[in-house]
Amino acid sequence: MALAHRPAVDGDYAIFARLFPELDTGDPIPSPAHWAAEIAPNTWLFEQDGAAVGYLFFERLEGVGYIRHVVVAPEHRGRGLGLAMLRAAAAELRAAGCATWCLNVKPGNLPAVGLYQRLGMREAYRSTALRFAWSQVDALPAPDRSLQTCAIEPADDAAIEAAFALPRGQLAGNRAAGRVLLRLLDPAEPTAVHLGFASFNPDFPGAFPFRVASPEFAAPLLAGLRPHARDDKPDMGIVAEADPGLTARLVAIGARVHMEFCHFQGHVPEDMP
Template sequence: MLRLAARPATPADYDRYARLFPELGADQAVPSRDRWERALAKDTLLFEEDGAVIAYAYAQPLRETGYVRNVVVTRAHRGRGVGGAVMRAVAAHLRARGCSRWCLNVVPDNTAAVRLYRGAGMEQAYTSTSFRFTWDVVARLPRPDRAVAVRPVDPADDAAVEAAFGLVPGQVAEARGRGKLVLLSLVDPAAPSAPPLGFASFDPQHPGAFPFRVVAPGLAVPLLEAIRPHAPPDPAFIGVVVEDDDALASAFLAAGAAVHLALLHFRGDIPALS
């Protein structure tokens, strides 16, 4: 019988988190202890059985939407209903934080996770592609057909960015709160108060941009060129996640960018507590 106990994580739980994180299979380094203590622990639930941590969930409440970033169950404990118990606990946690909807990303071939999320009331909203490429790929992308200007995203710009690109309300402010991300937008210099033409949240430590949104594939170049001064010289590659934009994904593929990961974006109403 499953005897699972959920508890909020604390900064002192970093070693437990770091042990489980690689089971995501995300091909990225474990976030640093500083980032865990500063930004991640407060939105993470740990799940214990007989005193051992066997699962965790990292879910950010962003106003009315909870963004479920990680759900991890150790391999030895999969297939026992742990995932369902984790999602029920996450639902209760997010509802207590004022959320009525939730969303997440999952790889298509993780059929067990897809089944779990559908069972939790979510449905696929769109597909995304995570690309990795070297900077020479930028020269082979379509060129912009209009003049644009790049500017940092101020808090007063957040709502316009989120509305223009269908982002979760509060998502830009959350990114800003991490402290080390570079937030940039593209605007029409002749109409700077018009809706933005592009947006990127760039993490120099990764290095990668997510979200990365433009209204036309040709506008990816000026946004990437604005990102480059913030990128480390080594490694020479950059990662970009293209969400719900087949034209932009095709442009990256044609320019020689490599597909790192395919993703499905799921979203839905958080089930009412029974």
């Protein structure tokens, strides 16, 4: 049975909602509006004999392909479909000028980790997803220096992406998706963009990326995000990427470790196994 793929459409939401929990992240299923606005336009649905067997959600950034979701329906696993799906994505990414690709995976998902390693990807760092109540943020110690927050202007995107080793175009994509983009500002050094920034989704709610040059800078960055939080969302989440100091600082005020995962990256292979 040949495996075929097609661009997802809004009407595929029921399929997505059925398969999304297979990611095992513990996150709520994104709403139909979120699916239609952000996920479906960057998703391929894979089918065999007209039946959906999986989906692939990925972004084409400047030179980098970011694989967000790779999901194979449970009843179709063990047949090499994940490899076939990634093979199709690799061809698309190479055609789009992407020389490298990256993704996140739970370290305990050994079949997926093995597949990504077969494709030449290697673990770059580990991240921790944390959740906490906004009220707990008040317990974070203030940093020694006075920092404020300001909106990230498009003209600052490239400098921030370079400072924090982000794929070029990621901030523009976050902005297009309606994220709240803020960076830390030192009034004594207003052009410095390396202090910290966040991309905040008030509907989730959570910030990813959430990067700070020092764990103590989390307090002013979260303080800047807080006015953008929804009244009906008393909790907040962030991902601490390769930053155990930030993780420890938030756990110390009662934040809960929601999930740990690995960031894998590598060159998009010319010849897939």
